[in-house]
Amino acid sequence: MNKIKGILFLLLFVILACKQKTADNHQHTEASVIYTCPMHPQIIQDKPGICPICNMDLVKTQFVNSDEIILDENQIKLANIKTQKLGTSNYENSKLLNARVIANPENVYTVASKFNGRVDKLYYQEVGVFVNKGALLYKIYSEDLLSMQKEYLLNKKLSNEFPDENIYKKLFIASKNKLELYGLNQQQIARINDKNTQPYISVYAQNSGIITEISITEGEYLSEGMPVLRMEDLSNIWVEAHLYSNEISNVKVGNAITIQVENFEPQKAKVDFLSPQLNANSQIITLRASLNNTNNKYLIGMKATVKLIRNSSKDALSLPTNAVIRNNEDTYVWVKENDSFKRKEVEISSENENSVLIKSGLNNGEEVVVSGTYLLDSELKLRKGKNN
Structure with missing residues (x-):
């Protein structure tokens, strides 16, 4: 008899427990239904009503605890949600x-006078003019040059008359070198003779460049070392x-x-x-x-x-900057999996004005939302009924 009573008591306890569990589940289901304003998601209540801010009817929705949203095709189009498969590419910050x-300044040079004399002709009188290498810059009259030519002719004559005398040969070479130092080229020196001594010397550009400064004028007397032109290559x-x-x-x-x-x-x-x-x-x-x-x-x-x-970085996982959402607590993106959208936290190692470099949190091939992320965030807040 006692055994039968124990069995009956056990059955009664199981039935009451099941009823309580069913009541708890029903209560939880009822509590998961909330009413909120589409324009002001902070307005939340457990029964129908009107928004106290805009007077719109409250909309019934489900309270969710997960970071997952399911949308149909029309909702995706209306929200302009676009996705991109995550792949490797070259990234540059x-x-x-x-x-x-x-x-x-290594290509800036000054044309300076190598001798005393008077500027007889200045062929470039404006700055900003481009001059090719070998172009005639100016012509100068020099009495010193005339004296050196006479000295050159005298030493040349003595060297020819006394070919065995070494001294005359050395003097001839020295006078020729002096003319070269003054700016005469080999052809000009070869043309010098008793009937062809010129007190003028023409100065040519040693490099191509633009004239940036002119320090003289025609008729001006120059001294040795005086700057004439400044040129920039x-x-x-x-x-x-x-x-x-x-x-x-x-x-x-x-x-x-x-x-x-x-x-x-x-x-x-x-x-x-x-x-x-x-x-x-x-x-x-x-x-x-x-x-x-x-x-x-x-x-x-x-x-x-x-x-x-x-x-x-080569073969890096990168995303457009708009795909990433940041708040005070974490950094995350929205990923599409089958028919749902899920929020995933990510770690960023670098970023530029257009894209971010993903360090962790995502795998190659995942479908990431690149447009409409903030609308998904707003929808999640609306469904959760809180700001997270």
């Missing part, structure tokens, strides 16, 4: 520096940019850079020089690179930009 074109120019002191650790001499001068095509170059001193007034450091200037298309003073590559 760079910085643009403002720069300017300056003359290469612009076939090779310098581009200078400025770096802040906290950026110098990422730059070394020899680093590859890309230079774009105004609207011309970008050119590849290398860092040739980094200033060893910090400008005390501006707290900047000078970066310099050389650039070939074919046909003198780049002008001194032109604005330029220097693209400085901080780091680059």
Whole structure:
């Protein structure tokens, strides 16, 4: 009899427990139904009503605890949600520096007078004119030159009359060398004779370049060493940019850079020089690179930009910047899996103005949302009924 009573008591306990569990499940299901305003998701209540802010009818929705959203095709189109399969590609993080074109001082030279005399003819009288190598620059009258030619002819005559006398031969060579030092070439010296001594000497350009300064005028007397013209060979120019002191650790001499001068095509170059001193007034450091200037298309003073590559990676997992959402706590993206969208936390190792480099959190081939991410976030907040 006692055994039968025990069995009956056990059956009664099981039935009551099942009823309680069913009631709890029903209560939980009822509690998961909420009403919220489509325009103001912070308005939440457990029964139908009107939004106290905009007077719109509250909409019934389901309270969810997961970071997953299921949308149909129409909802996806209306939200303009677009996805992209994550794949490997080349990634580059760079910085643009403002720069300017300056003359290469190694290719700047001054034409100076090698003798005393008067400028008889100045063939270039304007700055900014391009001069080819070998062009006639000016003609000068020099009494010293006339005296040296007479000395040359005398030594030449003595050398011919006394071929066995070494002294006359040496004097002849010395007088010839003196004429060469004064600027006469071999052809000019060969034309000198008793009937053809010229007190004029023509000076030719030793290099091609642009005249940037003229220090004399026609009829002016020159002394030895006096500057006549200043010329710049612009076939090779310098581009200078400025770096802040906290950026110098990422730059070394020899680093590859890309230079774009105004609207011309970008050119590849290398860092040739980094200033060893910090400008005390501006707290900047000078970066310099050389650039070939074919046909003198780049002008001194032109604005330029220097693209400085901080780091680059091959076969990297990268995403458009818009695909990543950041808040105070974490960084995440939305990933499409079958018919649902799930939120996944990611770690970023680098980023530029267009894309981010994914360090962890995603695998190659995953379908990531690149458009409509904030709408998915808003939908999740609406369904959860809280700001997370």
